[in-house]
Amino acid sequence: xxxxxxxxxxxxxxxxxxxxxxxEFQEGNKASFETLMHKYFPRLLNFIYRYVxxxxxxxxxxxxxxxxxxxxxxxxxxxxxFQTWVFTIARNLSLNELRRNKHRTVSLDATFSSDDGExxxxxxxxxxxxxxxxxxxxxxxxxxxxxxDDLPENQRVAVLLRRYEQFSYEEIARTxxxxxxxxxxxxxxARESLKTKLAHLLP
Amino acid sequence: MDCQGxxxxxxxxxxxxxxxxxxxxxxxxxxxxxxxxxEFGAFEESWAMLGELSDIRPExxxxxxxxxxxxxxxxxxxxxxxxxxxxxxxxRLVPVLVTACIVVITGSFVLHNYFRIQTTDQMLSSLSQxxxxxxxxxxxxxxxxxxxxxxxxxxxDIIENLDALET
Numbered sequence: 001x002x003x004x005x006x007x008x009x010x011x012x013x014x015x016x017x018x019x020x021x022x023x024e025f026q027e028g029n030k031a032s033f034e035t036l037m038h039k040y041f042p043r044l045l046n047f048i049y050r051y052v053x054x055x056x057x058x059x060x061x062x063x064x065x066x067x068x069x070x071x072x073x074x075x076x077x078x079x080x081x082f083q084t085w086v087f088t089i090a091r092n093l094s095l096n097e098l099r100r101n102k103h104r105t106v107s108l109d110a111t112f113s114s115d116d117g118e119x120x121x122x123x124x125x126x127x128x129x130x131x132x133x134x135x136x137x138x139x140x141x142x143x144x145x146x147x148x149d150d151l152p153e154n155q156r157v158a159v160l161l162r163r164y165e166q167f168s169y170e171e172i173a174r175t176x177x178x179x180x181x182x183x184x185x186x187x188x189x190a191r192e193s194l195k196t197k198l199a200h201l202l203p
Numbered sequence: 204m205d206c207q208g209x210x211x212x213x214x215x216x217x218x219x220x221x222x223x224x225x226x227x228x229x230x231x232x233x234x235x236x237x238x239x240x241x242e243f244g245a246f247e248e249s250w251a252m253l254g255e256l257s258d259i260r261p262e263x264x265x266x267x268x269x270x271x272x273x274x275x276x277x278x279x280x281x282x283x284x285x286x287x288x289x290x291x292x293x294x295r296l297v298p299v300l301v302t303a304c305i306v307v308i309t310g311s312f313v314l315h316n317y318f319r320i321q322t323t324d325q326m327l328s329s330l331s332q333x334x335x336x337x338x339x340x341x342x343x344x345x346x347x348x349x350x351x352x353x354x355x356x357x358x359x360d361i362i363e364n365l366d367a368l369e370t
Contacts, residue, residue: 034266037266037269038266041261041265041266042258042260042261045259045260045261046258046259049259050256055259058259059261059262059265062261062265063265063268063269063272066269067269067272067273067276070273137255140252140255141255141256141257144252144253144255144256145256148253148256159253162218163250163253164253168220169218169220184215184220187214187215187218188211188214188215191214191217191246191249191250192214194249194250194253195245195246195249198249198252199245199249201252202245202248202249202252203248
């Protein structure tokens with residue numbers, strides 16, 4: 001803590017407890033690093049999974065995010081909230097992964113897995129009505145996944161950060177390195193698109 | 204503002220990211236427009252439906268696997284540099300290293316002097332009485348050598364004529 005008092009007191013990010021944990025890690029405290037890992041690993045894993053649509057790639061890339069964080073430890077200077085920083089790393093790694101596998105197209109009949117089990121991606125049939133509530137829920141999940149996957153990359157990132165991570169527009173802007181006004185525009189178009197694609201499932 | 208303008212603002216209104224004045228406009232419009240109310244509902248429900256996508260969990264032992272992967276990826280140079288730059292040496296061990304340096308330097312100095320004195324004592328203790336006497340009279344011996352080298356009579360002559368030389 002003495003070390004912290006020597007730092008620039010005007011740095012508002014020092015009030016972020018996760019930034020403090022990162023600075024503790026910088027001083028050699030590995031337990032602080034593991035605390036950050038336990039806190040962020042599940043969040044980053046799901047963000048990446050929803051982004052790249054591959055469970056295996058998500059597990060691997062999430063590990064890679066923390067390897068980057070670990071290696072950045074010595075030169076770390078808080079210039080944003082910790083979560084903004086790690087989600088930026090996660091986004092960049094995911095984007096690289098998507099570019100690397102550009103040729104890989106996602107079939108609408110392909111299965112994707114969640115912790116609720118395997119799900120089959122299907123072309124939505126607006127007339128199909130199942131009395132089974134669980135089946136309907138699964139059908140919704142498949143449709144949601146397809147609708148998210150169909151969004152342009154930048155809209156998808158904005159939606160994932162807003163809907164699942166509750167980022168503010170300002171935080172999304174920082175993570176994506178765009179203006180808050182651009183975030184408004186992206187999210188408006190994304191929500192319009194999602195509304196249209198999920199309309200048949202709405203009550 | 205017309206319906207089209209309001210519908211563009213609804214997603215941002217739902218995120219509570221509109222300016223207070225715009226929020227007021229949307230609220231007022233919605234209260235009197237059933238069509239826009241329906242549109243508002245569709246935005247709200249489709250957004251809520253994204254919650255149907257359940258989370259996946261990290262594989263068990265993900266922390267352990269991380270450390271293993273890190274160890275495999277890091278070269279010995281990175282490990283050393285990492286330890287240094289992570290502050291293990293830079294911050295925590297600096298006072299220890301400085302103290303150790305001071306102790307080593309001071310210790311070397313003290314030990315050096317100690318051994319020098321020991322050597323001198325040993326040398327003196329190994330000398331016989333005769334040698335010791337010679338050492339004690341070594342100054343006298345040196346003076347004697349000087350005297351022997353002098354041309355006694357010549358110098359005496361100079362001393363005798365010293366007054367004449369001064370005048």
